[in-house]
Amino acid sequence: MSYTADSLKAELNARGWRLTPQREKILTIFQNLPEGEHLSAEELHHRLEEEREKISLSTVYRSVKLMSRMGILRELELAEGHKHYELQQASPHHHHHVVCVQCNRTIEFKNDSILKQSLKQCEKEGFQLIDCQLTVTTICPEAIRMGWPSTLPSNWACTRSISLA
Structure with missing residues (x-):
């Protein structure tokens, strides 16, 4: 299901919650993400701060x-030790x-x-599938080229890594 502010409000109200300006802003950020982009809570908070939104972590x-x-x-x-989020898409x-x-x-x-x-x-065991996701953890070609893991200095970072600083 693709959520709008109105459908999110209805869904929240049906569950006894309300649509706060913060939740609406969070939904908007996820709706505007390029396909394939995922955000952690920290990255989302950073984007909100960049937009001058006053929302605590x-x-x-x-x-x-x-x-x-x-x-x-x-x-x-994903591989970073914390959760990332994306909009739920249809099955x-x-x-x-x-x-x-x-x-x-x-x-x-x-x-x-x-x-x-x-x-x-799931059918064989009587389960109902909620989500299906596979995460394959790898080492990228650049890290391998640099000698990962034994020869990399402890402060090395791939040139493709993203810094939130």
């Missing part, structure tokens, strides 16, 4: 958690991720056989 965490439980956002476990849009553990570069890919096998296994 704890409010961001609570909001993305709530929106994930509601099925508005998809919670991703046929299942996709998976290849992630470099050195620079966190993430590439999305689709593979219907993964979804089909997951559905088959």
